[in-house]
Amino acid sequence: QVQLVESGGGLVQPGASLRLSCEASGSIFSIATMGWYRQAPGKDRELLATLTSGGNTNYPDSVKGRFTISRGNTENTVYLQMNSLKPEDTAVYYCNAYLMPFSYTPYRRIWGQGTQVTVSS
Numbered sequence: 001q002v003q004l005v006e007s008g009g010g011l012v013q014p015g016a017s018l019r020l021s022c023e024a025s026g027s028i029f030s031i032a033t034m035g036w037y038r039q040a041p042g043k044d045r046e047l048l049a050t051l052t053s054g055g056n057t058n059y060p061d062s063v064k065g066r067f068t069i070s071r072g073n074t075e076n077t078v079y080l081q082m083n084s085l086k087p088e089d090t091a092v093y094y095c096n097a098y099l100m101p102f103s104y105t106p107y108r109r110i111w112g113q114g115t116q117v118t119v120s121s
Contacts (some may be wrong), residue, residue, distance in 0.1 A: 003026050004022055004095045004112035005097055006114060006115040008020040008021050008022065008115060012040050014086055014101065018082045019082070020036065020117075022034065024097050025104060026101075028099070029100045031099040032052065032107060033050055033053070035096045036049045036069060036078075036080045038094065039114075045094070048093075050069070055071075066082065066084050067081065067082050077093070085119045087120060090117060091116075094114045096118065099108045
């Protein structure tokens with residue numbers, strides 16, 4: 001069983017920075033891509049950043065320049081550095097991985113449970 005666990009959310013003031021962490025554990029043969037999404041109340045889930053196994057990153061224009069995705073010491077860990085946070089960044093932030101649990105098995109998309117980020121004065 002593969003599991004993604006996010007951490008690092010919380011309450012911060014506008015303009016502050018926050019770093020989220022996501023660690024994948026369990027049976028993992030290969031990870032193709034890891035990424036971050038968020039979902040605010042009443043809104044659709046929104047892509048924030050992706051990082052491929054080859055190190056390529058992708059961001060939507062809405063967060064480009066403020067958010068940075070990076071890999072930890074192992075390929076099973078990714079971070080999302082968020083700077084200059086705004087009240088509209090308030091949402092539940094989810095980690096996502098596209099991975100192969102065992103060799104010669106299909107790739108699967110796995111989601112974490114989410115971590116709340118609230119930006120408020």
